[in-house]
Amino acid sequence: SYKFWQTQPVPKFGEAEAGGKGSSKKPALPEGPIQNLALEEVPSEPAPLVEGFEWVTVDLTDDVQLQEVFDLLSGHFVEDGEAMFRFRYSKSILKWAMMSPGWKKEWHVGVRATQSRKLVAFISAIPLQLRIRDKVLNASEVNFLVIHKKLRSKRLAPILIKEITRLCNREGVWQALYTAGVVLPKPVSTSRYYHRSIDWQKLYEVGFSPLPPNSKPQFQVRKYALPDRTKTKGLREMVAGDLDAVQDLLSRYLQRYDMAMEFTREEVDHWLLDKRMPGDEQVVYTYVVEDDKTKKITDMFSFYCLDSSVINHPRHNVIRAAYLFYYATETGLTTPFDKPALKTRLDELMSDALILAKRHRFDVFNALSIMDNALFLEQQKYGPGDGQLHYYLFNYRAAHIAGGVDRNNQL
Ligand code: YNC
Ligand code: MG
Structure with a gap:
């Protein structure tokens, strides 16, 4: 009521x-x-x-x-x-x-x-x-x-x-x-959480990942195994010198969506550049792709670290989860809406994101069904979770905004 x-x-x-x-x-x-x-x-x-x-x-x-x-x-x-x-x-x-x-x-x-x-x-x-x-x-x-x-x-x-x-x-x-x-009046958009196991064995032990019928733990572990090295040429951690290039690329890329943040340079600096004080845990991990000939930043992606407590477990206290944050690319795209080319590139970038998350000892990689995530979720072995996330606007009426998964269905 x-x-x-x-x-x-x-x-x-x-x-x-x-x-x-x-x-x-x-x-x-x-x-x-x-x-x-x-x-x-x-x-x-x-x-x-x-x-x-x-x-x-x-x-x-x-x-x-x-x-x-x-x-x-x-x-x-x-x-x-x-x-x-x-x-x-x-x-x-x-x-x-x-x-x-x-x-x-x-x-x-x-x-x-x-x-x-x-x-x-x-x-x-x-x-x-x-x-x-x-x-x-x-x-x-x-x-x-x-x-x-x-x-x-x-x-x-x-x-x-x-x-x-x-x-x-x-x-x-x-x-x-x-x-x-929770459902309140009235979502402007609705998305679903997707999870990609990195340490399947641990996720199984804490009750996060089920063992599918007809499978065995060792099959699951093998299914989610990741290589040690990333594949994208020119991939490296973002540094302060990349700020202008990343702001440019990201703000162009976010134009594709009906709802998005408008980031100032200071905000890109805050949200994407790791500024840990000694002894603090790293929060945000951002990577860029630099073209070795032109020195241009052609792609970027980021994720942040948000743990979950495991309530009442004898051996495991936390799940270390990486959450997909912002990404942007123009590589291979003939037009901004060249979905097949975008899919190819996002698969490459997101597979490297998983490898990097594993290197940083994350147990699981989470993403929402927003942005263009529907293009790579299945290929990268994400599975839908139980949780939905509803987006709300206070004191603003707007036509409903379809999530990435819905838009992908129209491909
Ligand atoms: C919720 N999450 O429907 P009605 S998310 C908004 N967001 O109102 P009570 C919520 N409203 O239905 P409790 C809500 N959850 O009668 C419940 N409500 O109209 C509504 N959980 O109040 C609910 N954190 O105090 C109902 O409920 C009314 O004691 C009932 O407290 C709720 O941060 C809560 O999930 C959530 O700590 C605080 O359950 C409590 O249960 C709790 O009797 C665990 O409240 C933690 C949790 C919520 C995470 C979040 C975003 C919050 C957005 C709030 C709305 C902001 C509007 C914009 C304001 C700025 C405007 C400008 C400019
Ligand atoms: Mg109360």
Whole structure:
């Protein structure tokens, strides 16, 4: 019934499609903002919390507070349906994800128990420029909404969501992007997680990968075996000197999609270049292909490291997962939509990505059914997972955006 969400400026199930592209017989609604507020209408103070709890701004530059967010998320954030695995965002990845260019400390919102000072809930936002078809929105991305398990189902989530909305609005930001595994009104796009085993034996032991009927463990191990060396000529790690070339290539490539980030040079630097401090774990791994004659950057791909805790296993505590991040290529393409050529090239690049992930001791490589991933998922031995990921826009009505798999079916 969506008692909370039906009060919010989001599209409703059953209403006409925006842009007139849907199959609905109802008259099309225009693509664009759902509600226009004036800054004066935005409350200057947060709504009060129930007795015993208080709002705080969490300072992620303070390692003690960062550790509190890490502890809250690693104990209470997203789990799979059977509660076997839980995302385990490292402190490094939390800083990377929440302290991107333009980040505001006010957008790291916590709730503490007044007496014990314990951090019991959290929500965050970062600023971004998001293109939907030909419009670029000055938006935020909301993530890391979490409530301690003992405080669930008390309607605290809507209060956190309203508070992050207020704080975005105060900065003149009226639209937001967010993703969730749950169905809410109303996804602008829906994708599925795909998994490519690297260490099949371990994934089997923790209960992540099943043994298919009529197979044997040694067949599975052999099926997912990878060579030690990459094949693409000119492939190397991205360095700071590649920034302009990568920004150029990536922004051209992202033009192919109906919804994509618009990256500044500073953002490419932040999201793609590994800037670990000594002792920190590496978060992002980015590779480029440099043509040895022209010295041009012709391709790039990246993945990031996000572990999952294995809940209640006697021997294994974590799954080391690599998540496919951005990629771009122009190699061999006669036009941007030359799908057979794109498939050939992506297969080469993504097979090397797996080899590199194995070299960095990842157990599994994950990808969503977005971008042009449908072109290589099957060939590279990815299998569909149980999880779906829905994409949502706050205060923006847009015609549905088909995922990569759907688009591939139209090849
Ligand atoms: C969710 N994931 O439907 P209705 S994703 C949004 N996103 O409202 P209560 C959610 N809404 O149906 P609980 C949601 N999950 O009555 C639930 N809801 O209208 C809605 N899990 O609240 C739900 N993290 O407090 C219902 O539920 C209402 O105690 C119920 O808390 C929910 O980060 C939650 O999955 C998710 O920690 C915090 O279960 C809790 O169960 C939990 O009674 C494990 O809430 C961790 C987890 C969510 C990961 C994520 C993106 C969040 C986006 C939030 C929406 C942002 C909108 C844009 C704002 C900025 C606008 C501008 C400008
Ligand atoms: Mg609650």
